[in-house]
Ligand code: TXA
């Protein structure tokens with residue numbers, strides 16, 4: 001397991017490893033991804049194994065340009081509008097697979113759709129250009145764990161799980177958004193948000209000039225497997241919408257108003273009440289409180305607006321009993 005600074009040489013080595021069927025971890029603007037050549041079914045299988053992920057979860061395929069995305073999936077009018085507005089960036093579009101799409105069936109879990117994203121992070125961009133192949137990359141954590149927002153998180157998560165060695169973790173610093181991409185089903189005329197994420201639903205609605213539906217998913221049969229009820233899980237129990245804090249609890253605060261007095265461990269997602277800053281800090285904060293040995297975490301309310309919708313979605317999932 002080795003963390004290497006994302007120098008041009010390291011990026012070239014990582015690209016070569018990808019082309020050779022290997023796995024590498026790399027930074028994106030949302031979270032760190034664990035990448036494999038999406039066209040290489042064996043490499044994708046190794047990825048599922050490394051993550052210990054349920055097989056039915058399809059993966060996001062990363063490419064460096066919208067044109068390359070259009071080769072994999074059919075860009076509908078809505079899809080193209082969203083691509084123009086948000087790519088490169090933290091948006092994933094689910095599109096109908098095009099004939100000849102080189103992505104392995106295993107990466108799309110056998111679906112006739114493919115999820116594609118053009119990331120903006122300069123290291124991800126350089127890597128994808130150097131690799132020259134579409135890269136399937138889920139978040140670089142063991143399945144069900146909190147998504148990693150630094151290279152150290154990736155190393156720690158796999159080491160703690162006793163997973164096999166990961167050849168290269170490209171270190172590009174902390175992920176600026178700290179929250180996964182927003183996944184939008186753009187196969188039809190009316191797009192549907194399958195997973196809330198770093199692009200606020202309101203911003204998508206603004207681009208399309210009308211409200212955008214959020215998939216609910218029937219119980220046990222989620223529209224997007226990423227919407228599995230309990231998915232983003234620290235070891236500590238979470239108590240949401242907390243306005244007080246117990247003696248034995250850690251406090252995860254938001255903003256500076258009405259913070260309950262607390263002699264114990266406290267972290268603040270954003271002292272200024274900035275939802276973008278809070279999203280960027282969320283996963284790292286949960287990890288830090290876990291690492292500090294907190295058995296329970298009282299979480300102050302986060303407003304359900306803008307990125308607050310996605311933050312609360314992650315918190316509610318993390319709060320469900322295992
Ligand atoms: O920010 C991100 O999206 C990160 C970085 C590394 O790019 N990646 C990520 O990938 O979060 P992953 O595999 O952890 O999440 C993939 C999400 C899941 O919710 C999955 O169900 C959904 O995308 N998805 C993938 N392909 C799909 C498809 N064909 N139809 C519906 N949902 C799909």
Ligand code: MG
Nearest residue numbers: 138139140147
């Ligand atoms: Mg994930």
